[in-house]
Amino acid sequence: DQQVKQNSPSLSVQEGRISILNCDYTNSMFDYFLWYKKYPAEGPTFLISISSIKDKNEDGRFTVFLNKSAKHLSLHIVPSQPGDSAVYFCAASANTGGFKTIFGAGTRLFVKA
């Protein structure tokens, strides 16, 4: 049972344009959502997060939007840069007697120069 779903395995965007990465979740108990970025041969690194009490969080070129009623979140990168090319993982966690962060399958972003 995939509680966190990233339905697009890959996305290709021109440099300077907006990248939009989508994520859906099924567990209404999730109250904290995160995006991680992963380069080949490295561990994932934290990018940006959002609490369920908010619907938007912005950090520089990165913005995460949360739509709780739709159980959907998205990561916007604008403007996209070639160095943003990586695999992006959406993750969600809930405090249910312990924390367990569930990751999506990832979306590979290609930013073309």
Add this chain to the structure above:
Amino acid sequence: GAGVSQSPSNKVTEKGKDVELRCDPISGHTALYWYRQSLGQGLEFLIYFQGNSAPDKSGLPSDRFSAERTGGSVSTLTIQRTQQEDSAVYLCASSLITGLAETEAFFGQGTRLTVV
């Protein structure tokens, strides 16, 4: 230490052998996770530790997999009688829990396990 450290970085083993993977979390981080990423797949949750106890072992694929954590610090993931389908990158992450809040998890670089 400065970050999460995993060893070995690469391990090639023969089918049927046992392997131990080690994770040194960030000092002071009470939560520790093991995930694995098989080729072309996402991150698969294996087990979570809070301190030395594992409230959630639901992700362990079979009874050949076990993990322990001692002193609230170092963790080892043991795979007995390895099979080829165990080949994957095994990632460890740690995070700080303060009260009811958890900070983001920091990952190690992973151990690439190849079973031949």
